Amino acid sequence: MTTSPTPQQTRQWRRYLADERAEAQVYRSLAERREGEEREILLGLAEAEKRHETHWVELLGDDVGKPVAPGLRNRVLGLLAKRFGSVFVLALAQSAEARTPYATEVAATPQMAADEAIHEEVLRGLAARGRAHMTGNFRAAVFGANDGLVSNLALVMGMAGTGVGSGVVLAAGVSGLLAGALSMGAGEYISVRSARELLAASHPSQDARAAVPDLDLEENELTLVYRSRGMGDEEARTKAHAVMTAVHGHPERLLPDGAMPDVAVDVDSEEAVGNAWGAATSSFGFFSSGALIPILPFVFGMTGFPALIVAAVLVGLALMVTGSVVGLLSGAPPLRRALRQLAIGYGAAAITYLLGLAFGAAGLIG
CATH class of the missing domain: 1.20.1260 (Ferritin)
Known part of the structure; x- marks a missing residue:
């Protein structure tokens, strides 16, 4: 029942x-x-x-x-x-x-x-x-924003810790924004461009493809080409024999599909790496956006410790947003990733602030 x-x-x-x-x-x-x-x-x-x-x-x-x-x-x-x-x-x-x-x-x-x-x-x-499909440029954007937030907050906190005026802190923050954004943009361009060139260098040569029909049917190195791409000896020999038999049996000696091996990397590798100019632009723009946040209180006329508190709060909120986004995309708990980003950013800022206090107290900063 x-x-x-x-x-x-x-x-x-x-x-x-x-x-x-x-x-x-x-x-x-x-x-x-x-x-x-x-x-x-x-x-x-x-x-x-x-x-x-x-x-x-x-x-x-x-x-x-x-x-x-x-x-x-x-x-x-x-x-x-x-x-x-x-x-x-x-x-x-x-x-x-x-x-x-x-x-x-x-x-x-x-x-x-x-x-x-x-x-x-x-x-x-x-x-x-x-x-x-979004890994390359998205990676540049997230890294750029995080670097801008953390590095410029650390710079502002460090300069403020030395005891210099708010005008000097603002000037240092603006300089850090421009220098960092240009450096990040240039670095991403070089990194992505180099990665794409390395991938391109791994693709089979068109000259080698064109030379296959002229190889001797019995004595040729096509087996070695397949073995160099990861095939076992027996499998490579079998495939080479099948390809050469098909080529010599065709009236125009055309290569069958798949005669030359694919590059030994993921199919979407170039998409994952991204576009060099796109990555550079994303990195420059997002670093600038991130680096602008720590200096906003000083831009709007705030000074001293209150300005630092507001800058730290704004940066903390932004770090939690970027951490949550990365967490969502990776399938991980967003809050955990957000808190991790926050801890790293605040840790770096606290260290530079203490160093600034030390340098200022030692009279190294006039």
Whole structure:
């Protein structure tokens, strides 16, 4: 005999039902902004949530009642999915699936808990695709902003610690902004340009490709080309023989597809590295934006210790924002990443402030 659920269970199960419906809608909204394989995967996730929805409907029976509002997280996800559909939403959905209550919910089946774990992994894979497309320039932007925030706050705190006037502190902060932004921009350009040139140097030469049809059928070094790209000896010999047989058997001696090995790096390596000018611009712009924040109180006429407090608070808030964004994209807890960024930034500023006090007290700064 089946016992009726308690009022508390009824409320909880209704919330589970609402959350399942909301999650399915999130996946359908994301699917509308995609096509091909990604669209099919997201619709498959929505269908899986439909199975979970059916489970709670059957458990509730006549107590299913009117639809209730899903949790705040799922409501926010639904709004974001309808308007953006970006990698940020996928990362948030991945985080939501990781927090499933089904592992400890006795009314949920083990299969439902397993489904949620797999859903998290599916979303991790989809989010990874999006991250690969934004890694290069996004990395430059995040690093630029963080460097600007931390380095200029440390510079301002260090100068203030020596006891110099607010005008000197402001001048040092502006100089640090300009010097750092130019240095970051130039460094990113050189770094990305060099990385892309190294990747380009790894691609098979067109001269080597053109020379293959003229190789001797029996005596040639094509096997060594394949072995140099990581193939085993037997596999390389087999492929070389098949390629040369196909070439010499073709009336125009055309190379078959895949005759020359692909570069031994990820397919999206160049996308992940980014564009040199894009990375340089992102780094310059975001470093400048970050470095501007610590000197804002001085720009608006504040002086002394109050200006330092305001600068530290503003920088702290900005560091927590950038840390949270990185946490979301990496699928890690945003608050933990935010606090880590905050600790690093404040740690660097505190050290330079103490050094400034030491130099000032020693009379090294006039």
